[in-house]
Amino acid sequence: MTRWGMVINLAKCMRCHACVAACRIEHFLPLRVTWPRLIAVETDEGYKVDVSTYPVRCNQCKDAPCVDVCPTQASYKREDGIVAIDSDKCFGCRYCVIACPYQNRTYVSRKRDPGYFPGYPKTGFEKKGEKLYPHQRGTTEKCNFCMERIDAGLAKGLKPGIDRDATPACVNTCQARALTFGDLDDPNSNVSKLIREKSGFVLHPEYGTDPSVFYIDYKLGGNDNKAPVEAQTGSHIQHLSSVYEPVKEKLAKRYE
Amino acid sequence: MNIRTARQWMVTHEWMVKPMAQTEWIQGKGLLVWLAEVFSALGTGLYLVSVFFGLKEEFAVTAFWAGIFGWIMIAVFKLPLHLAYLGKPWRFYKSFPPFSSAWKTSWFARGIVFTMIFLALAVVQLILQGLIAYDAAAFNSGVMDANYVFMVLAGIFCVMTSIYCGFAMSYCKSVPFWNTGLLPIVFLLMGIADGLALIMGVGLVTGEEVIPTAESATRIMLIINALLILAYLVNANYQSTTAELSVKELIVGHLAWVFWLGIVILGIIVPFAISVGSYFTGEEATAGLLVFAIVCHTIGAFSLKYGVLKVGIYRPLLPKSQAY
Numbered sequence: 001m002t003r004w005g006m007v008i009n010l011a012k013c014m015r016c017h018a019c020v021a022a023c024r025i026e027h028f029l030p031l032r033v034t035w036p037r038l039i040a041v042e043t044d045e046g047y048k049v050d051v052s053t054y055p056v057r058c059n060q061c062k063d064a065p066c067v068d069v070c071p072t073q074a075s076y077k078r079e080d081g082i083v084a085i086d087s088d089k090c091f092g093c094r095y096c097v098i099a100c101p102y103q104n105r106t107y108v109s110r111k112r113d114p115g116y117f118p119g120y121p122k123t124g125f126e127k128k129g130e131k132l133y134p135h136q137r138g139t140t141e142k143c144n145f146c147m148e149r150i151d152a153g154l155a156k157g158l159k160p161g162i163d164r165d166a167t168p169a170c171v172n173t174c175q176a177r178a179l180t181f182g183d184l185d186d187p188n189s190n191v192s193k194l195i196r197e198k199s200g201f202v203l204h205p206e207y208g209t210d211p212s213v214f215y216i217d218y219k220l221g222g223n224d225n226k227a228p229v230e231a232q233t234g235s236h237i238q239h240l241s242s243v244y245e246p247v248k249e250k251l252a253k254r255y256e
Numbered sequence: 257m258n259i260r261t262a263r264q265w266m267v268t269h270e271w272m273v274k275p276m277a278q279t280e281w282i283q284g285k286g287l288l289v290w291l292a293e294v295f296s297a298l299g300t301g302l303y304l305v306s307v308f309f310g311l312k313e314e315f316a317v318t319a320f321w322a323g324i325f326g327w328i329m330i331a332v333f334k335l336p337l338h339l340a341y342l343g344k345p346w347r348f349y350k351s352f353p354p355f356s357s358a359w360k361t362s363w364f365a366r367g368i369v370f371t372m373i374f375l376a377l378a379v380v381q382l383i384l385q386g387l388i389a390y391d392a393a394a395f396n397s398g399v400m401d402a403n404y405v406f407m408v409l410a411g412i413f414c415v416m417t418s419i420y421c422g423f424a425m426s427y428c429k430s431v432p433f434w435n436t437g438l439l440p441i442v443f444l445l446m447g448i449a450d451g452l453a454l455i456m457g458v459g460l461v462t463g464e465e466v467i468p469t470a471e472s473a474t475r476i477m478l479i480i481n482a483l484l485i486l487a488y489l490v491n492a493n494y495q496s497t498t499a500e501l502s503v504k505e506l507i508v509g510h511l512a513w514v515f516w517l518g519i520v521i522l523g524i525i526v527p528f529a530i531s532v533g534s535y536f537t538g539e540e541a542t543a544g545l546l547v548f549a550i551v552c553h554t555i556g557a558f559s560l561k562y563g564v565l566k567v568g569i570y571r572p573l574l575p576k577s578q579a580y
Contacts, residue, residue, distance in 0.1 A: 054574060103276075
């Protein structure tokens with residue numbers, strides 16, 4: 001059996017957003033829909049405060065809660081371990097969005113898909129995208145490991161993770177080679193070796209979802225008890241006010 | 257176009273790093289879910305209480321009309337509100353057999369199936385109850401026997417309809433505050449307490465002597481519910497840091513007014529004080545006071561669901577936030 005998986009080397013990731021851009025181009029993503037995300041974490045080592053980056057995307061869990069909760073079976077698991085969504089079945093209840101412990105699903109609403117230039121006619125790129133990769137408003141979407149590329153590549157006899165035409169767009173485009181793709185069930189695959197040699201870890205293993213996205217090489221992933229600044233303070237009341245405002249203005253402004 | 261709008265997908269997200277509130281089921285269109293769940297609690301609670309009152313001949317008319325109102329709340333308010341929330345409402349049929357077998361794993365799909373079956377069985381039961389209510393001879397005939405059967409069947413599916421929402425929410429490991437088996441019980445018992453309050457209103461109109469019985473049952477239910485909510489909050493407080501944060505948000509945070517004013521004072525203390533007052537005076541509360549108690553109780557039902565949905569906070573994503 002094959003189970004596609006990804007290993008993300010956090011030490012190599014340099015926050016260039018190339019993976020995010022590649023995914024956007026590959027899937028013609030609507031303006032405010034982002035399948036892979038780069039999230040920033042502040043770490044306080046006592047003498048310096050550092051901002052680190054975590055690339056996150058759908059974990060393609062082996063025991064995926066989103067598949068279990070889907071009332072129409074629009075979310076389903078393929079034999080190769082990829083969790084996919086049949087947009088023609090999804091009726092937009094957003095139960096999967098809430099049930100996903102990794103919050104990696106996005107509901108495509110009118111607000112999230114206003115067009116790239118709201119108020120102006122659609123560009124040729126947008127029109128082309130609608131034909132090639134239609135996104136249905138009122139349904140839920142997420143990363144699917146570029147399963148179209150994998151399927152097309154396998155049909156040509158290519159090997160995902162090795163041959164570019166059968167490998168997810170984000171992995172191909174990562175100039176720092178922080179992303180590695182391959183078969184988790186093959187003990188000799190590049191991903192299995194990396195996980196074994198560098199003690200790969202997954203996000204929230206205690207949920208028992210058995211994710212297919214592993215992380216290696218970073219202080220937050222090890223056991224040195226580095227925690228986000230807020231967690232280290234011990235006071236949780238202090239960020240009650242920020243619970244409803246998850247995006248800090250200063251981070252956004254930095255890129256303006 | 258705003259530069260930030262154009263570039264926002266390139267911004268590194270400080271997202272799921274700290275606890276983040278769920279918004280899908282409580283903000284914007286998500287308010288429809290809240291309203292649907294409130295009507296679900298009120299409707300199923302009223303119907304269940306009507307079934308119990310329907311066992312006695314002297315309450316037959318009240319039981320009939322209470323059952324009708326309960327059914328209407330589910331069929332006319334809850335279901336359409338849920339449908340209105342969906343992104344693609346016309347695909348609604350894809351969630352139940354034979355179009356899908358999702359009911360095997362999904363509480364949402366189960367809930368839809370339970371609701372449909374409940375509505376169908378309740379129609380038959382209400383027809384039989386109507387015959388009994390307006391034809392005294394029917395009570396001691398085969399009609400009552402048939403009514404018993406449908407009371408049990410519809411009652412079972414009514415309980416299922418009442419609790420499925422709690423199970424659907426408690427399944428979400430991502431929201432530790434909901435992730436407890438107590439939630440369905442809280443929703444069920446609060447719904448029954450709401451039903452007891454509402455049936456007093458029906459009793460005021462029909463003139464049957466349901467109020468003393470309903471009041472004494474309300475006293476017990478309110479005490480049980482107060483203890484249950486307390487147990488729920490204490491349990492959440494020790495469950496995880498994120499759940500603790502939810503509790504704090506509910507009790508001393510942004511939503512403290514919903515909890516203290518809506519749930520505690522209007523939802524529990526005021527109705528309890530009115531029913532205890534009539535217990536000690538030995539006289540039934542006046543119609544005005546009863547209506548006030550019913551209104552307070554209903555506000556409590558709206559507040560409970562609002563509070564629970566609003567303080568649903570996701571556990572942060574990163575490994576070292578396991579402290580949460």
